[in-house]
Amino acid sequence: AQSVTQPDIHITVSEGASLELRCNYSYGATPYLFWYVQSPGQGLQLLLKYFSGDTLVQGIKGFEAEFKRSQSSFNLRKPSVHWSDAAEYFCAVRATSGTYKYIFGTGTRLKVLA
Amino acid sequence: EAGVAQSPRYKIIEKRQSVAFWCNPISGHATLYWYQQILGQGPKLLIQFQNNGVVDDSQLPKDRFSAERLKGVDSTLKIQPAKLEDSAVYLCASSLRRAGEAGSYEQYFGPGTRLTVT
Structure with a gap:
């Protein structure tokens, strides 16, 4: 069965520091992979996605993610965090057959120190 | 283009009451x-419609939850009775896109309805 693991429930970084949020997935083939961000009281906004091709994908707001097949990982990175990046981040996988449903991780809450 | 709209944004009800959400x-x-x-968790799919037909409702608690998407446009989710x-x-x-079609598969989310059952 598909599953998504985000090992870090909370992460705190200082403004200007680099960031890496971890995501590991379990799926029989290469799924479609996504990162979403959720600000308080808001819906989820897509940051970036991976379907195929170049394993390093660029997203909005200066985020990037790298797909590593051998590690079943899709970690999100940002070289310099801004205070406005404080939010909750969700990794998701989408099956490539069947009902094509999405499975979301439990999320990582990012706190940014001034 | 306009985004996904949901209403109400907040709802407080007592257990055993009914409630409906619109999208x-x-x-x-x-x-x-x-x-x-649920607080502290990622989103869990309850039901997926393709046009006005149900594609996946395997995680919908059908004894109390129901949903419909008439005319393949807006949708209503109901809970009766709430716990x-x-x-x-x-x-x-x-x-x-429809499931299985080539092309973009991004999901666009609405702001959500926060339900509190007391």
């Missing part, structure tokens, strides 16, 4: 999803 997806989007997001454990944010999302 209007982005115009032209074929697929509509309802998710339940304390139904307290959550209910998110609606839509995507342009």
